[in-house]
Amino acid sequence: MTTDLGMPAFAPRGVGHLRGDQSFPEAAREALGNKQLRSNLGRATATIRTKRAAVVAEVPDWADLRTAGAAIKDAVLADLGAQLLRLEKQVTAHGGHVHWARDANEANRIVTDLVRATGQTDVVKVKSMATQEIGLNEALAEAGIAAWETDLAELIVQLADDRPSHILVPAIHRNRTEIRDIFLREMGRAGVPAPAGLTDEPRELAEAARLHLRAKFLSAQVAISGANFAVAETGTLAVVESEGNGRMCLTLPKTLITVMGIEKLLPTWRDLEVFLQLLPRSSTGERMNPYTSMWTGVTPGDGPQEFHLVLLDNGRTATLADPDGRAALRCIRCSACLNVCPVYERTGGHAYGSVYPGPIGAVLSPQLTGVKDNPSLPFASSLCGACYDVCPVAIDIPTMLVHLRAEAVASKGMKAERAAMGGVSSLMRHPRLYGAALRMGRLGRILGRRRGVIRRLPWPMSAWTRARDLPLPPTETFRDWWVRTHGSP
Amino acid sequence: MNAARTEILRRIDAAISRSAPVEIPRTYRGPSGEGRGSAAVVDLMQDRLVDYKAVVHRVEPAQVRAVIAAALADAGVERAVVPAGFPTEWLPSGPAWVQDDPALTAAELDDLDGVLTTCRIAVAETGTIVLDAGQGQGRRALSLVPDYHLVVVLADQIVASVPDAVAELDPTRPLTWISGPSATSDIELQRVEGVHGPRRLVVLLVTG
Ligand code: SF4
Numbered sequence: 165m166t167t168d169l170g171m172p173a174f175a176p177r178g179v180g181h182l183r184g185d186q187s188f189p190e191a192a193r194e195a196l197g198n199k200q201l202r203s204n205l206g207r208a209t210a211t212i213r214t215k216r217a218a219v220v221a222e223v224p225d226w227a228d229l230r231t232a233g234a235a236i237k238d239a240v241l242a243d244l245g246a247q248l249l250r251l252e253k254q255v256t257a258h259g260g261h262v263h264w265a266r267d268a269n270e271a272n273r274i275v276t277d278l279v280r281a282t283g284q285t286d287v288v289k290v291k292s293m294a295t296q297e298i299g300l301n302e303a304l305a306e307a308g309i310a311a312w313e314t315d316l317a318e319l320i321v322q323l324a325d326d327r328p329s330h331i332l333v334p335a336i337h338r339n340r341t342e343i344r345d346i347f348l349r350e351m352g353r354a355g356v357p358a359p360a361g362l363t364d365e366p367r368e369l370a371e372a373a374r375l376h377l378r379a380k381f382l383s384a385q386v387a388i389s390g391a392n393f394a395v396a397e398t399g400t401l402a403v404v405e406s407e408g409n410g411r412m413c414l415t416l417p418k419t420l421i422t423v424m425g426i427e428k429l430l431p432t433w434r435d436l437e438v439f440l441q442l443l444p445r446s447s448t449g450e451r452m453n454p455y456t457s458m459w460t461g462v463t464p465g466d467g468p469q470e471f472h473l474v475l476l477d478n479g480r481t482a483t484l485a486d487p488d489g490r491a492a493l494r495c496i497r498c499s500a501c502l503n504v505c506p507v508y509e510r511t512g513g514h515a516y517g518s519v520y521p522g523p524i525g526a527v528l529s530p531q532l533t534g535v536k537d538n539p540s541l542p543f544a545s546s547l548c549g550a551c552y553d554v555c556p557v558a559i560d561i562p563t564m565l566v567h568l569r570a571e572a573v574a575s576k577g578m579k580a581e582r583a584a585m586g587g588v589s590s591l592m593r594h595p596r597l598y599g600a601a602l603r604m605g606r607l608g609r610i611l612g613r614r615r616g617v618i619r620r621l622p623w624p625m626s627a628w629t630r631a632r633d634l635p636l637p638p639t640e641t642f643r644d645w646w647v648r649t650h651g652s653p
Numbered sequence: 654m655n656a657a658r659t660e661i662l663r664r665i666d667a668a669i670s671r672s673a674p675v676e677i678p679r680t681y682r683g684p685s686g687e688g689r690g691s692a693a694v695v696d697l698m699q700d701r702l703v704d705y706k707a708v709v710h711r712v713e714p715a716q717v718r719a720v721i722a723a724a725l726a727d728a729g730v731e732r733a734v735v736p737a738g739f740p741t742e743w744l745p746s747g748p749a750w751v752q753d754d755p756a757l758t759a760a761e762l763d764d765l766d767g768v769l770t771t772c773r774i775a776v777a778e779t780g781t782i783v784l785d786a787g788q789g790q791g792r793r794a795l796s797l798v799p800d801y802h803l804v805v806v807l808a809d810q811i812v813a814s815v816p817d818a819v820a821e822l823d824p825t826r827p828l829t830w831i832s833g834p835s836a837t838s839d840i841e842l843q844r845v846e847g848v849h850g851p852r853r854l855v856v857l858l859v860t861g
Pocket residue numbers: 446494495496497498499500501502524551554555556557558559
């Protein structure tokens with residue numbers, strides 16, 4: 165690994181899942197042909213949107229929590245080196261080991277070596293975006309280590325040899341009958357088989373997963389997890405989940421290895437009071453998720469007696485270096501922005517070619533890899549602004565998209581900008597009306613200036629987002645900008 | 654490994670060299686302690702728990718033992734683990750009480766019908782019960798592996814808000830925040846209660 169002083173260190177090619185094999189418009193066009201996918205997604209995102217809106221509305225100080233959440237993350241980012249050193253000191257003081265990984269390859273090597281040192285060839289895993297991002301399961305498989313996903317949706321995806329399509333509900337592109345068929349066909353090969361006569365009732369399917377994984381949990385010696393939060397002040401890590409598979413992995417094995425992006429930090433213990441309110445309500449639309457586990461290093465006689473924390477860069481410092489893009493590192497992966505995005509609702513997660521789909525994926529993936537490697541993603545948006553409105557840490561995704569589009573167009577690798585633009589327009593059945601609506605949105609900016617929000621956008625925008633309040637759109641819409649700088653679209 | 658650490662810290666330094674420190678505006682509702690243990694807070698707690706499909710019994714201190722007996726009989730729990738420090742006067746005769754001493758294996762825990770615990774604190778607004786592995790709660794595996802979990806919550810352990818709870822908890826202890834029985838919505842977003850954690854959560858709210 166060479167040090168190119170002054171060159172941003174992007175996530176390397178050839179490992180992990182941040183780049184697709186197709187551009188977004190190509191992949192999107194394929195996805196648009198899949199009716200099942202579109203109807204599953206439409207129903208799912210509508211359901212979560214409604215739930216989220218209800219539980220957010222009952223919190224009287226939501227706007228204050230959101231402002232504080234954004235500021236806490238910005239405070240971490242503005243002081244990241246010192247905060248990481250604090251975390252390292254605390255974790256070490258409490259009996260844990262801290263490892264640093266510049267990129268996916270290095271993280272995979274560290275984890276593989278740690279598992280090898282235990283002599284085990286099986287590990288259980290809690291759903292983790294970071295380990296998907298770096299392609300850890302593939303790296304472990306190459307080393308002869310089987311990594312078992314234990315989140316129900318991840319299990320479905322793994323058994324089907326498929327890819328996740330949503331941050332929160334990764335198997336949302338599958339219906340119950342498909343899931344039953346996957347279980348009947350594949351579970352036996354991976355361990356305890358599905359009960360004969362399994363129906364497609366979700367309750368029965370969940371029971372089959374429980375039985376299948378129980379044996380694995382009870383005998384697991386090594387677990388691998390991600391982390392939702394790490395508190396620099398105390399060295400405490402937190403995992404937020406629903407099913408109890410997280411608790412199983414974090415409690416029963418002897419060795420726990422946690423892989424975490426360096427941006428997951430919170431400065432102080434107190435900051436959890438903000439994020440434990442923002443995350444569950446934004447994510448699953450619940451007042452609180454069923455289980456949250458917190459641990460600090462090793463507790464004698466309780467849980468894993470060996471704990472390793474792997475701190476991952478993989479393009480995060482490159483993202484941090486861009487003052488107009490770094491706010492993407494505030495993201496707490498709640499997936500609220502996916503659920504309100506008219507583009508995501510039509511294309512699904514796979515079209516983005518990265519483990520990070522939807523609006524956040526459109527700004528995060530190109531920054532982690534360098535825009536040159538993901539030039540069409542910043543165009544995977546209608547700039548309607550619904551993502552910004554629901555984001556619990558107030559990431560201004562639309563403005564960031566415009567910034568990254570300029571970078572994509574300027575980058576030499578950007579051959580596909582025309583195709584990209586055409587692709588996104590074709591997602592919208594009435595591009596002309598869409599353009600008109602965007603311009604009216606701009607008009608709304610003038611009208612709505614005093615309050616800073618627009619209550620309702622004209623049709624067809626009204627149909628594309630059911631968010632309660634929209635942030636003001638940028639003064640110049642992307643289409644206007646495009647026409648002004650490139651001639652006709 | 655040290656080279657990676659040095660390199661990442663150098664990259665960070667280069668990336669944020671001109672960043673100004675950030676003020677955090679804490680205008681949201683912070684910890685206040687207001688309402689702790691009040692009837693309103695207990696009502697809210699009960700409402701939230703029921704919403705999560707937990708079974709809730711509101712009882713007077715003198716009734717705890719009898720209500721536990723009835724709940725366990727109802728659920729068919731005959732052998733349950735009882736962590737050190739769980740008040741013995743609450744244990745009815747009938748079921749076999751298993752101690753975690755010496756420490757039970759995961760397989761032994763899996764063989765039991767249930768677990769009884771107290772808790773460290775509870776949050777009414779979110780219907781959350783927090784265990785910190787202290788007296789009456791045991792190590793984390795005890796409240797995880799058995800399929801039935803009965804928790805006794807005293808009214809004055811119930812605070813109104815998440816900030817109230819965070820302010821009181823000790824981060825150096827292993828913490829488990831429990832809000833209803835384990836659940837999944839992974840299949841067509843249909844909620845199913847009970848996956849890997851205890852599928853039945855029974856809560857006694859002790860008032861008076
Ligand atoms: S960008 Fe905001 S809304 Fe989207 S996943 Fe991240 S935190 Fe959630």
